[in-house]
Amino acid sequence: MLKAIILAFALLITTIINGITGMLGQPSLLQAKPNTISQDQAAPQTSKHSQKGIKTNLKALPKNQIGVSKQDNKITIAAGDKGVTLKTIQSALSIINTLSLPILQDNINLTPSKDVDIVLFSSKTSYANSLQKAGVDTKLIPALVANSGGVTVGADIWIPLYALQDKAELANVLTHELTHVVFNQIGIGENLPTWINEGTAWYDGLAAQAKVNSSETKLDMASLQNEVLAAGKSGKLYPLSANEPDIINAPYNVEYEDYLAVNYLIKNYGKATFQQFLQECENQSVNSAFQGNFGMGMKSFENSVYQSL
Secondary structure (H helix, E strand, O other): EEEEHHHHHHHHHHHHHHHHHHHHOOOOOOOOOOOOOOOOOOEEEEOOOOOOOOOOOOOOOOOOOOOOOOEEEEEEEEOOOOOHHHHHHHHHHHHHHHHHHHHHHHHHHOOOOOOOEEEEOHHHHHHHHHHHHHOOOOHHHHHHHHHOOEEEEEEEEEEEHOOOOOOHHHHHHHHHHHHHHHHHHOOOOOOHHHHHHHHHHHHHHHHHHHOOOHHHHHOOOOHHHHHHHHHOOOOOOEEEEEEOOHHHHOOOHHHHHHHHHHHHHHHHHHHHHHHHHHHHHOOHHHHHHHHHHOOOOOOHHHHHHHHHH
16 A cells, blocks of 8 residues: 555656646756746745744634725725725735635635634734734744735634745745635644644635646646755755654755645545545544545555655
């Protein structure tokens, strides 16, 4: 079983590489230099959501509204500072209604069941000040301001717009963070291994980004793919089960490795099986649900992913 998984995972990586290579017209993704792309959630090195080990240890984020807000489908979006306009809020709400919610429904059969509060920030200063007022550890704030595309606590989401370049990136981040919210709302957010939680959020976020700008998304994925493969070749690859403090300063975006693992499960077992797995995690241990739906232990799968890369 383990050898079969390793081979299948390697074939999936090859398929992804060939697909991106064909689109970019490159002879080999392994030989190609990383692409120069905009700084966004899926971009390498300073990628948003790359700080996998940062946890706020908060149960909720305080209300942080400056003037304008809009509400629809249980979701309220508000301005966290005066630089966020009503037009921006309306655009974000439109993205959620037309992209994020349909993608969540299709991919994981989940959408927000309770109220969600989203606050947008236009500057590093206002974002940092709000994080400090919220009670986030002062030592964590610089990393959150510099490297995080958003913070989700329970059903509260804070997003720094200054870190995003266009609508495609905003679609990615909104969908990514809403994935975390729905996991929290059904009570499995803290139970899922980080690689499943983040990998699924990446799966959904990249799907939203691709809907807005497919060529940008493929460029981002190609560059991230280069990093993961280079880390594997150089012996610097982290296992999916790595401790969070160990991977904060990883030389590549570890969460793309999480995405590859989740993508493998969905590609090989189908969305319906993955959705059933998530549903069963509400009432039984994640390990039992994983074994029952994928026919293997989670540790065996994690090891096979590591070996295949």
